[in-house]
Amino acid sequence: MLKIAIQKSGRLYEDSMKLLKECGIQLNNGNKQLKTVAENFPLEVYFLRDDDIPQYVYDGVADIGIVGENVLLEKNKDIAHVFRLGFGKCRLSIAVPKGVSYNSIKDLDGLKIATTYANILQQYLTTNNSTAEIHEISGAVEIAPGIGLADAICDLVSSGSTLFTNGLKEVDVILKSEAILAANKNLTPENKALLDKLLLRINAVKTAKNNKYIILNAPNRQLKNIASVLPGMKSPTVTPLAEEGWSSVQSVVNENDFWEVIEKLKQFEAEGILVVPIEKMIA
Numbered sequence: 001m002l003k004i005a006i007q008k009s010g011r012l013y014e015d016s017m018k019l020l021k022e023c024g025i026q027l028n029n030g031n032k033q034l035k036t037v038a039e040n041f042p043l044e045v046y047f048l049r050d051d052d053i054p055q056y057v058y059d060g061v062a063d064i065g066i067v068g069e070n071v072l073l074e075k076n077k078d079i080a081h082v083f084r085l086g087f088g089k090c091r092l093s094i095a096v097p098k099g100v101s102y103n104s105i106k107d108l109d110g111l112k113i114a115t116t117y118a119n120i121l122q123q124y125l126t127t128n129n130s131t132a133e134i135h136e137i138s139g140a141v142e143i144a145p146g147i148g149l150a151d152a153i154c155d156l157v158s159s160g161s162t163l164f165t166n167g168l169k170e171v172d173v174i175l176k177s178e179a180i181l182a183a184n185k186n187l188t189p190e191n192k193a194l195l196d197k198l199l200l201r202i203n204a205v206k207t208a209k210n211n212k213y214i215i216l217n218a219p220n221r222q223l224k225n226i227a228s229v230l231p232g233m234k235s236p237t238v239t240p241l242a243e244e245g246w247s248s249v250q251s252v253v254n255e256n257d258f259w260e261v262i263e264k265l266k267q268f269e270a271e272g273i274l275v276v277p278i279e280k281m282i283a
């Protein structure tokens with residue numbers, strides 16, 4: 001039985017549950033209990049505070065866990081960062097009051113920075129030979145400058161609206177973070193095999209999200225050109241249409257090249273282009 005720790009409630013909860021579901025893992029109970037066992041995969045799910053997850057994985061109470069990279073780096077436990085999951089994206093940034101000018105971290109020499117991420121910030125200050133002083137607090141960091149507790153803050157930002165409402169501006173990004181699947185470094189061979197099985201599924205879900213299925217009609221004289229911009233998984237599927245001289249072409253396009261590919265297809269006289277999402281994709 002593989003044991004996974006996920007956040008009990010908060011910003012990573014929904015996406016973590018969704019990921020397990022997309023991997024075909026059925027969970028009966030929500031996060032009302034401390035733990036639950038999947039119905040169709042040898043997986044036990046523990047619902048915990050995100051800050052506790054690195055320690056639990058390090059101790060082997062859980063074998064693997066889903067947690068923000070920011071928390072992993074702050075806790076700095078000797079555990080493996082196995083997979084970047086692509087959700088829970090945020091930045092750990094320095095912010096200063098709106099009117100203050102800032103060119104580099106050296107501008108904060110001798111001043112106080114409030115944060116809950118003392119370890120990550122300390123490392124950044126040391127690397128940059130900064131003499132700023134860290135004021136570690138446990139929450140509501142964004143109000144620290146307003147009440148005279150600090151001159152700047154170092155906190156998580158996603159849209160920046162919390163900073164804005166507190167009269168602050170983001171001036172320096174220390175870390176770009178996202179949710180990570182982390183694992184204990186001494187898994188049993190059985191659990192290692194289960195983790196590999198889970199990773200195959202996570203990969204399939206992630207690859208599918210990055211790709212779209214595309215279907216179009218094209219004149220036969222353009223098929224070579226069209227195949228050159230639509231490599232697909234091997235090569236595109238081409239079937240003749242009832243109308244003489246025309247074919248239907250089916251393939252897979254990567255999200256990153258999507259619009260570029262569509263423009264080229266139009267140049268090569270493609271018509272009736274349909275684009276559909278892919279649920280799973282196994283290369």
Ligand code: ATP
Pocket residue numbers: 007008009010011012048049050051067068069070071088089090156157158159177178179
């Ligand atoms: P817990 O009760 O589990 O301790 P928390 O309040 O510490 O929860 P959340 O605010 O739910 O944590 O955030 C969990 C994680 O979500 C963060 O550690 C971070 O990796 C990620 N995250 C994404 N966007 C943001 C954001 N705008 N602010 C804070 N965290 C964010």
Ligand code: ZN
Pocket residue numbers: 049050051
């Ligand atoms: Zn937390």
